[in-house]
Structure formats: structure tokens, C-alpha cells
Amino acid sequence: MASGGDELKLLGMWASPFAVRVRLALSFKGLRYEYIEEDLSNKSDLLLSSNPVHKKVPVLIHNGKPVCESQIIVEYIDEVFRGKGLSLIPADPYERARARFWAAFMDDKLLASWVQAARGKTVEEKMELLKPTFAAVETLEAAFRECSKGRPFFGGDNVGYLDVMVGALVAWVHAAEARHGLKLFDASRSPLLNAWVDRFSKLDETKALLPDIRKLVEYANMREAQAAAAN
Amino acid sequence: MASGGDELKLLGMWASPFAVRVRLALSFKGLRYEYIEEDLSNKSDLLLSSNPVHKKVPVLIHNGKPVCESQIIVEYIDEVFRGKGLSLIPADPYERARARFWAAFMDDKLLASWVQAARGKTVEEKMELLKPTFAAVETLEAAFRECSKGRPFFGGDNVGYLDVMVGALVAWVHAAEARHGLKLFDASRSPLLNAWVDRFSKLDETKALLPDIRKLVEYANMREAQAAAAN
Known part of the structure; x- marks a missing residue:
């Protein structure tokens, strides 16, 4: 194609x-x-x-x-493909640098600590390991405030680079809630991100592409069982 | 200013x-x-x-x-500051993506494993920990071949983004040699990078800016003594 x-x-x-x-x-x-x-x-x-x-x-x-x-x-x-569909990266060099900064933060801090926490053997151990993840979520909430400037998306009125970077995680966020009752983004800790998850999840592109949550839950359970068997 | x-x-x-x-x-x-x-x-x-x-x-x-x-x-x-001095990032989007890829590799693989190896307590332990670093150096040698296409720098005829990313390490490369006889880039493992280090070190900008190697050796010894005392 x-x-x-x-x-x-x-x-x-x-x-x-x-x-x-x-x-x-x-x-x-x-x-x-x-x-x-x-x-x-x-x-x-x-x-x-x-x-x-x-x-x-x-x-x-x-x-x-x-x-x-x-x-x-x-x-x-x-x-x-500049000029085709949405422009994802901000046009302004300073905002572009900020978007790259938050994307690196997302991967190096939030995601890295979340993956680490998933390796915890008990729910208690997972919750202890999640502390830096929750701290990173609070920082990402501030990033959303900075980037969106009161508009619906990280990218402003339209979806942008950071919406894609963070948004690809949304199905995993729902799967963690289904598996452990763990709400990574919730209304008290991160009200803006919590509302953004709903908004982003309802977009046609997102609905068509995000993995099925039940399938993800099964996959995560299977991977955890494999890891336990290997230890 | x-x-x-x-x-x-x-x-x-x-x-x-x-x-x-x-x-x-x-x-x-x-x-x-x-x-x-x-x-x-x-x-x-x-x-x-x-x-x-x-x-x-x-x-x-x-x-x-x-x-x-x-x-x-x-x-x-x-x-x-586009158009002022050298253009560091390649203008072609594909070459730009490759430059970003190698910069990420430099930090996430080569540098991360080198920092890890520095924490080894004995020379033997350091050498064992350096194995992934040396493997990364061989990969970076291939990156130099790919990017330079037979010309003197990662950036081609002129210094570019990757020359700056890797070049900032050159004083630390010399300091490691002075401290442990460790040649990160040498003529047998990475002949192109070895020649590039010489070439990059002789540029006026580099000579003016790279830290003094004796001072770096003292600093590294002091940091190592502090770390040992803290354990």
C-alpha cells in the first residue's frame, strides 16, 4: 500500500x-x-x-x-509528510523543544518506573515500586497544563506529538485498572490527564487502533506467569 | 552577552x-x-x-x-539559529532520523554502560563491565562509516550533530586512558573513530573547550574516592 x-x-x-x-x-x-x-x-x-x-x-x-x-x-x-493531515510537532522551536523534553520524560521516568513496578511480586511490592511512577504522573499533569494552555489536547486544539506519545499508553492504563484496580491517572491526582484520557479515547483514530483491553489483560497475565515460571 | x-x-x-x-x-x-x-x-x-x-x-x-x-x-x-555558523542537524529527514537514532544509541547504550563500568571496584570487574561498552563502540564505528561516507566527520565534510554528541566525550576518553590505560577507541577495534578522535581534538573550537585531561583525572579520582568512602 x-x-x-x-x-x-x-x-x-x-x-x-x-x-x-x-x-x-x-x-x-x-x-x-x-x-x-x-x-x-x-x-x-x-x-x-x-x-x-x-x-x-x-x-x-x-x-x-x-x-x-x-x-x-x-x-x-x-x-x-508536512502539510498532510495534522501537524504533530509544534512549529515553534521553543514549544518543539518542550514537547521533546516531555516525551523523553515520559519514557525515561514515567514509563521506565511503571515497567519496573510491574515486576513487583506482590501487590504491596508493586505499590511501593509505583511511588516514582505516581510522582511522574503529577509532573506530567503539570506538563499537560503547560502544553495545552487550557485547550483539550497536549497539542492544543488538535492532537499533537505528546498526545500520540502518551495516548498510546491509554489501553495499558485501562488494563492496569482492570487487573489491579490501579488508576494511573485519576481525578484527584491528575484531573486534567484523567479528563484527557476520556477525550483521547473517544477519537475515531484512537478507537480504531488501541488494543482491546480484555486481550491486553490476558496478555499481561500470561507474561507475568511466564516471568514467574522463569524465576 | x-x-x-x-x-x-x-x-x-x-x-x-x-x-x-x-x-x-x-x-x-x-x-x-x-x-x-x-x-x-x-x-x-x-x-x-x-x-x-x-x-x-x-x-x-x-x-x-x-x-x-x-x-x-x-x-x-x-x-x-539556522544559517548561522555550521548546520549541525542533517537537512535530509532520513539522515536527520539516523543522526537522532545514533545520538540515542550513544547515550542509552555506549555511555550508560561506560558509566556502569566506572562503578566496578577492581580493574578486573571494570573490564568485565566494559564488555557491552566495547560492543557499543564497534556499533558506533559502523555508524561513523554510515554517516561520514568516507569523509572526515560524522557530519561529512564539516562537523555535525553527532560529532558534537560524541566529541564532548573525547576528554573523558583521554582521561580513562591516563587513569587505567583504557583506550575506548583504538586502532584495532575502531580505526575510523580512533582517527576521528585525533581529527576532532585538533579543531580550534575543541581545543578551546574540552576540559583539561589532568584536571579530569584528578576529578575522577576524587569522585571514585568519595564513592568508596560512602559505601
Whole structure:
């Protein structure tokens, strides 16, 4: 499949929020692409040769040339297809720097500590490990206030780069609530993000692309059981 | 001090390669700025209020507005002062994505594992911990081949983004050699990077800005003694 004269292929995995970021970005840009689901326990030669350094999804292959890592791919798509669909990265260099800063914060602090907490063996241990995650959520709430300036999205009136970066996590946020009653974004700790999750979840692009929550819950339970068996 | 109508202040710390990256970028862009040395054991109110999230150097303050994190600052400088001095980020979106990919690799793989190895208590333990660092150096050697395409710098004929990202480490590379006889880039493992270190070290901007190696050795020895005393 192609968009104009461009051939776009995406190597992804349905439960990966990093791959979902790219799918959301492609959708908000209105770009058509061929989606190739990877089996991460038996990676394809195309994945291994396209991302030999990290051997991870997502990889976007644009006219035969691979681009790796979700933040980099989303910036790439937005730069190459400027003027098509939504503009994701802010046009102003200062706001662009702030968007990149918060995207790095999202991955290096919030997401990294959340992944760490998921490795906790008991609910008590998980809750203790979640403390830096909740602190990061409060900081991200301030980031939303700064970026949205009272408007509905990180990107302002329209969805932007950070909406895609954070929004790809929304299904996992719901899955954590279904599994442990854990509300990562709630009305008391992060009222703006809590309202934003509802708003973002109702967009057509989001509804079409976010993984099914029941399937995610099953997947997370299966992964946890595998990890426990391996220890 | 100002550059045109712009007021640029940089909060840095002499031994920080992240701060040196920004100083190199400002120098290759031909921008004047006020440099403010931070005492990291007693951080200034300006640092704490400019980077409340990470409380780290470097912070560039441009007309009163703070920009944090070395990769983001260097991109910001290059975007705002386009056409002034060298262009650091490649103009082509694909090459730009590759430059960002290698910069992330540099920090997340090479530098992260090198910092980890420095914490080894004996020379033997350090050497064991350095294995992923040396593997990352071999990958970075391939990155140099890819980016330079036979020309002298990552940026091609001129210094570019990755020269600044990797080049800020050159004094630390020499300091590690002086302290432990450890050659991170050597003629057998990474001949291209080894020759590039010589080439980059001889540039006027580099000579003016890279920290003094003897001072770095003293600083590293002092930090190691402090860490040992704290354990």
C-alpha cells in the first residue's frame, strides 16, 4: 500500500505501545501503510535486518529505508509528510523543544518506573515500586497544563506529538485498572490527564487502533506467569 | 552577552560532557553566550528554577526561557539559529532520523554502560563491565562509516550533530586512558573513530573547550574516592 508515491510498511506488535504510537501518528496524518505483525518470539528476517542494533519493533520502512524508535519515527513522519493531515510537532522551536523534553520524560521516568513496578511480586511490592511512577504522573499533569494552555489536547486544539506519545499508553492504563484496580491517572491526582484520557479515547483514530483491553489483560497475565515460571 | 538581539546564558559544569556538548554546539554555530559554572553540591536557585524536573546541567536560557537536556538543546540552537555558523542537524529527514537514532544509541547504550563500568571496584570487574561498552563502540564505528561516507566527520565534510554528541566525550576518553590505560577507541577495534578522535581534538573550537585531561583525572579520582568512602 502507498500514500502518494510513497511506500510505507510498519513492523509492529499489537500490544506494544511504541508500535501503537506510530500507528496513531500515521492515522492522524492520514497516511496509508502496510502493517506487518511481528512474532517477537520468532522475529522475521525483515525485522532483524531493518533494526540490527536493537532488533525491536516498531520499524517504519519508507521506500525501502528503515527508521527505528517510536519518537524518532513519529518526528520523521511529521517532517516528511508536512502539510498532510495534522501537524504533530509544534512549529515553534521553543514549544518543539518542550514537547521533546516531555516525551523523553515520559519514557525515561514515567514509563521506565511503571515497567519496573510491574515486576513487583506482590501487590504491596508493586505499590511501593509505583511511588516514582505516581510522582511522574503529577509532573506530567503539570506538563499537560503547560502544553495545552487550557485547550483539550497536549497539542492544543488538535492532537499533537505528546498526545500520540502518551495516548498510546491509554489501553495499558485501562488494563492496569482492570487487573489491579490501579488508576494511573485519576481525578484527584491528575484531573486534567484523567479528563484527557476520556477525550483521547473517544477519537475515531484512537478507537480504531488501541488494543482491546480484555486481550491486553490476558496478555499481561500470561507474561507475568511466564516471568514467574522463569524465576 | 548576546548574539544579535538574543540573550543566551548557559548553566554548565566544567567536567560534564553534556554541558560540553552545548558549549561545542554554540561555538560551532559562532554564538556568543554567558557561561555560568554551577557547583553541583550547592545548586543555584537559577538552576533549580530553570530545570525543576531534573535539576541538572546543562540548561540553556534563551531570552529568559530555559531549554534542558543536551540533545534537545543542541537541536534547539541549530533550529533557532539556522544559517548561522555550521548546520549541525542533517537537512535530509532520513539522515536527520539516523543522526537522532545514533545520538540515542550513544547515550542509552555506549555511555550508560561506560558509566556502569566506572562503578566496578577492581580493574578486573571494570573490564568485565566494559564488555557491552566495547560492543557499543564497534556499533558506533559502523555508524561513523554510515554517516561520514568516507569523509572526515560524522557530519561529512564539516562537523555535525553527532560529532558534537560524541566529541564532548573525547576528554573523558583521554582521561580513562591516563587513569587505567583504557583506550575506548583504538586502532584495532575502531580505526575510523580512533582517527576521528585525533581529527576532532585538533579543531580550534575543541581545543578551546574540552576540559583539561589532568584536571579530569584528578576529578575522577576524587569522585571514585568519595564513592568508596560512602559505601
